Amino acid sequence: MTAALLRVRNLTKRYNSFTAVDGISFEIKEGEIVSLLGPNGAGKTTTIQMLLTLVSPISGEIEIFGKNLAEHREELLSMMNFTAPYSLLPYNLTPREGLAVFSMLYGVRNYKERVSSLLDEFNLGELADKKIGKLSSGEQMRLGVAKAFVNNPKLLLLDEPTASLDPPTARQLRAKVLELIQESGGGVLWTSHNMREVETVSDRIIFLSRGRIMTDDTPQNIKKRFGQEDLEEIFITIAREPLREPSWTPCT
């Protein structure tokens, strides 16, 4: 049986009277890609930010590689990485410089070779010495994903990694990400609003609504359980009426 890379137990975050994340528990095993879905405000970003230590939970535990995140922050963050549309690389650097900076921050000793290889892997060679601020949003997103691989992470958090990409580029990037993940054998937590993408990449899907996990299962089982073929329809139904349907007893 494969070991859990990430184990989240009863994680809760409240901002005054608003509960952003409400006692969620889940695991990600080695080589597993888990998608975190939910409507806006469901608690996806707060969950990811708690996994990145940007936000402190009010209760619950996060264990990564068997170690408590709060107690081993630097050690664990050096084995993880992330990308998100709200956190781009500095616009006043070039992709080559930006990737070099993050390679150093993640402790990659042979960073020059690593940067060259990432520029090749993500087809950024021609853009390598242009200012990041002058790249298109799709190119910046691609660079953000390249940055997420600087340290060959064992746990990757991808918050809408293909959000600003046209379909062919998104497909190409997805394929590259899956290839690199397969090579590293790491686990991934992936968020997206593109249901086709989610279905393609995910081993499991976690549906969040109002901070609670509504379901945590394989895409096939979720479709069976809801009696629907289209994941998007399931998403819309859950987002609209999250806590009424008896068969949707929230998972804990």
Place this chain on the structure above:
Amino acid sequence: MDSLHVRGIFYRNIVLIRRSVPKLFGLFGFVTVALLLWGFITLWVQTLAETDARADFVLLILSAFIFWSLFDLSQRSFGISFLEEVWSRNVINLFASPVKLSEMILGFVLVGVAQSLLAFFYITSLAFLLYALNIWNLGLYIIPFFVNILVFGWALGVVTIGLVVRFGPSADILAFFIPFLVLPFSAVYYAISIFPPILQKVTFILPTRHMFEGMRTVITEGIMPLDNVFWASTLNVVCVILAFLFLYWMLRLARIKGYLSRLVQD
């Protein structure tokens, strides 16, 4: 001309100013501090005229200006190194990386030292060329003041970072305002004796006051005022400790309240 268009522009800016404490601070703070500064300078010049002082004004005023610029730059380069990460929406990447806060601060310190040394050599050379002012004549006496000025600049830089973390990018004006706030009470361009007695007591806690008092003693009397060096250094150590405690507190609060993600959204 459509008055509604003008009203739209006016409204957009007034809303912004009204809602932002740092912006209101910038609006009233700068003029208040400037008034205090020029008031003290005027009083001092008046006193000097009465006593017919033979002080070397060029050396006194320009040296004070050069060292003040060094302090200002030290604080600003520190605060702006962090603000640069906020402005370029890179701050989340930084806080989600395995970099420790102490490593981040040390990196900013090194940037500050490099910039301050470069600027110091440049401005002292320019002062020599333009006004025949050779600050290097002060010799090794300038070293303790130089170091203390840099360190206090960093301490205030750390406080600036804490305030930006707490209040968001709109607090960037504080990066420029904080040194200016300290200026009139540091007796940079005039002697402490010009202050009312109560202010003389209150300003004792400012390391910059002792640094600039000491600098003036070196220039006018040619001796090293050890008491000024002692107080400047001791108060600096206290300020650095308090600044770090403040930053840790602000970061803790930011993680609890979710202010860090707001840094790229405001």
